[in-house]
Amino acid sequence: MTTPHAPSSKPPHPCLACGACCATLRVDFSIHETQEYGGRVPQGLAEPITDTLCRLRGTDYARPRCAALTGTVGEKVACGIYEWRPSPCREFAAGSDACNRVRRRHHLPPLEQPH
Numbered sequence: 001m002t003t004p005h006a007p008s009s010k011p012p013h014p015c016l017a018c019g020a021c022c023a024t025l026r027v028d029f030s031i032h033e034t035q036e037y038g039g040r041v042p043q044g045l046a047e048p049i050t051d052t053l054c055r056l057r058g059t060d061y062a063r064p065r066c067a068a069l070t071g072t073v074g075e076k077v078a079c080g081i082y083e084w085r086p087s088p089c090r091e092f093a094a095g096s097d098a099c100n101r102v103r104r105r106h107h108l109p110p111l112e113q114p115h
């Protein structure tokens, strides 16, 4: 059974209708962020690249798309490992120049302000 949500005056976060960065960029991070090394990123999503670096699975394909991303880019998306996502994902700022660049590549309008 689902619980109905109370109406909220806050608009939904723009990332929930985007996902462009997760389907454009190569995402590398330290192996120390993986569960194997005491971090939180699930091992199955971390492809070792060097002795010290991992890459999110799917992000270096010819048409990149992180394996943790669900939904349709530009419509409705979610990160399957949101609580455990690596630092580059946490640091990528919605509304930044880099964000608006990748949004443009997916034919999405720029965000007017940082979120």
Ligand code: SF4
Binding pocket: 014, 015, 016, 018, 019, 020, 021, 022, 092, 093, 094, 095, 099, 100, 102, 103, 111
């Ligand atoms: S950070 Fe920017 S590009 Fe990434 S999902 Fe959010 S709005 Fe889209």
Ligand code: SF4
Binding pocket: 021, 022, 027, 056, 066, 067, 068, 069, 070, 078, 079, 080, 081, 082, 085, 086, 089
């Ligand atoms: S881990 Fe989540 S936030 Fe990071 S690229 Fe993948 S889907 Fe996007």
